[in-house]
Amino acid sequence: MTTYIPESLRRQVMERAQERCEYCRVHQDDRLFAHEIDHIYAEKHGGLSQEINLAAACSECNRFKGSDLCSLDPMSNTVVELFHPRRNRWADHFRILDGIIEPLTATGRVTARLLRFNDADAVDRRRLLIETGRYPTS
Ligand SMILES: [Zn+2]
Structure with a gap:
């Protein structure tokens, strides 16, 4: 079950994320469906519907992440927490290389794999957005 998130809080989360x-x-305008509000820590794990636990997420990232908090890192074979948009800085865990979101850390690796950042379609779309100046490369 998902708790109702008031429109004002939704707007606040989207504005903070610059959509x-x-x-x-990816920017909301570059996806077919509007971005969603993700509970970083899912409600079933006790995550609250408060600004500190909410993130803007495209429908694909939100779907692939689901209620997961961590995943198995293939390199270290240990359980590692997923990227946490409120606690982690994106640039500390990822970089863009020719349209690919390259993980820099174990957290980056498990997040990129679980959320399928680099599926062929996603990379093709991202390259096009980079070419047209619609995707941040730094
Ligand atoms: Zn996404």
């Missing part, structure tokens, strides 16, 4: 997905950074 970009806080995981893959």
